[in-house]
Amino acid sequence: MAHFHARIYVTLRPSVLDPAGVAVCSGLHQLGYEAVESVRIGKYIEVQLTAADQGEAETQLDQMCDRLLANPVIENYCFELTELAAA
Amino acid sequence: MTNFGVLVFPGSNCDRDIAYVTRDLLGQPTRFIWHQETDLGDVDVVIVPGGFSYGDYLRCGAIARFSPIMQAVLDHAAQGKSVLGVCNGFQILTEVGLLPGALTRNRDLHFICDRTPLKLENHRSPWTNTYNQPVITLPIAHGEGRYHADPDTLKDLEDHDQILFRYCDPDGIIDESHNPNGSIGNIAGITNRQGNVLGMMPHPERAADAMLGSVDGLGLFQGLLN
Numbered sequence: 324m325a326h327f328h329a330r331i332y333v334t335l336r337p338s339v340l341d342p343a344g345v346a347v348c349s350g351l352h353q354l355g356y357e358a359v360e361s362v363r364i365g366k367y368i369e370v371q372l373t374a375a376d377q378g379e380a381e382t383q384l385d386q387m388c389d390r391l392l393a394n395p396v397i398e399n400y401c402f403e404l405t406e407l408a409a410a
Numbered sequence: 411m412t413n414f415g416v417l418v419f420p421g422s423n424c425d426r427d428i429a430y431v432t433r434d435l436l437g438q439p440t441r442f443i444w445h446q447e448t449d450l451g452d453v454d455v456v457i458v459p460g461g462f463s464y465g466d467y468l469r470c471g472a473i474a475r476f477s478p479i480m481q482a483v484l485d486h487a488a489q490g491k492s493v494l495g496v497c498n499g500f501q502i503l504t505e506v507g508l509l510p511g512a513l514t515r516n517r518d519l520h521f522i523c524d525r526t527p528l529k530l531e532n533h534r535s536p537w538t539n540t541y542n543q544p545v546i547t548l549p550i551a552h553g554e555g556r557y558h559a560d561p562d563t564l565k566d567l568e569d570h571d572q573i574l575f576r577y578c579d580p581d582g583i584i585d586e587s588h589n590p591n592g593s594i595g596n597i598a599g600i601t602n603r604q605g606n607v608l609g610m611m612p613h614p615e616r617a618a619d620a621m622l623g624s625v626d627g628l629g630l631f632q633g634l635l636n
Contacts (some may be wrong), residue, residue, distance in 0.1 A: 335514075339558055340592065342519050366468075391476070394469055394505065396512040397558055 324373040326407040327380045333393045333400045336366035368392055371407075380404055414440040414480035415453035417499075419474050424496065424615060426600055431618040431631055432457075438635065445477035448542070455492040455634050456483055458499030460551070460613060470513060470554050471501035477546050481508055483575045492494025492536070492634055493607045500599075509609045510560055510567070510600055511559035513552075521553040526590055527622075528598055528612060529578040535601065540629035545582045547626050548612035550598075555611040557593035557600075561609050575599035575610055608632060610616030 335341050341363050348362040370387070374380035384402050393400040414432040416425050433440035444449065450456060463474035476580050480502075482623025487493045487508055495503035503509045518520060526578060530538050543544070559567065568575050575598040579588040589596045591611075599610030 338560070339514060340517065340556075342515050342517055342592075345493060346519055392468070394472065394512055394562075396504070396510075399512060 324375060325377075325380075326373060326409070327372055328405045328407055329370045329372065329378075329380070329384050329402050330405075331370060331384070331388065331392060331400060331402040332365060332370065333388070333398050336397055336399055339397045355384060365398075366370040377404065377406065413452050413454045414436050414438055414457060415443045415450055416440065416457045416459055417445060417479060417523055418442050418459075419445045419461070419463035419477060421463045421465055422459050422498070424613065426497075427613075427615045428457050428459050430497070431628070433613045435618055435628070436631060436635065445474070445479050445481060448478045448482055450479075450482045450486055453486070454636075456486055457493065458495040458502050459615075460497030460499060461463035463498055463502065466498075466554075466570070469505070470498060470502075471503075471505040474498075474502045475506035477593050484508065487602070487607050490604060494537075494630075495607075495609040496615065497555070497611055497615055500611055501554070503607065503609045508607045509600060510563045511557055511600070512557045513554050513611070514558050514601070515554050515615075516590075521551075521634070522555070522590050523549075523551045525549050525588065526598075526612065527578050527580050527582070527588070528575040529582045531573050531576060534571075535574060535605055535608075536633050537601070537605075537630055538575070538633065540633045545578060545580065546629075547580075547617070547624060548614055549616045550612050552591070552611055555593070556591045557595075557597040559594060559597075561576055564581075564595060567597075570596075570603055572603065572605075574601060574603045574608065575596055575612065580617050
């Protein structure tokens, strides 16, 4: 079995209002960052797991995201997977 | 008699208020069902109460939906028996897929604790058929109650009379200025297609005892009695 490190990004779908992002955007404007056009806030999740290979790790992560880590009704996700050197 | 079962998750905080209504005010057999149980027994009506199950970690209701008891709730609903989710219970029912859509952060970010008029959109449902009036007023208390659904889902809800409650003004006018949390279509409560599963953000159990100022929520429970 190989060890993997996954960086998972969960973001609100573009059609879903993100009031927290709007508030932070307005905060940045008040700090003088007038160039900021929009802010969207998501979640960043790190998962360490073991799997036979990269493909199985990706399958597992897809399932985890679909079933729990993201809500497909309102959120999208993507992840980056890195194989860790054997301990 | 109607047997009520009130689910209890770590972080539930409206479970006893529900039982006060069903057991003490309505005199119906009521038991608490810990989320680790797997059998609903002879329960006729399952109530998923409000609160902050599992601390609302990840998303409201996201972790509660995997509790051992939820498979029994899915089976109960599939048999056409009644399931009511209030507030966090509504969030759990959307997460587990018994109701479409999702509850997201309130438009104005604030946690809202208030009383709001609700337009009854469908008086034929068992949940609402004890009401004669077009508008009732119930308490709301939530930070993430903005109902969201894609346009197809919304049309489906409307086509099948699944929207039971909409936020409105005291005269029943539905507009954006009387939409406390920004819910799409001012939606405050919906049922599944069959009508036996209801999710709502307002708290009917907090408006059931006249001593506390309102009994507008009591009819919802009375409609379920055999």
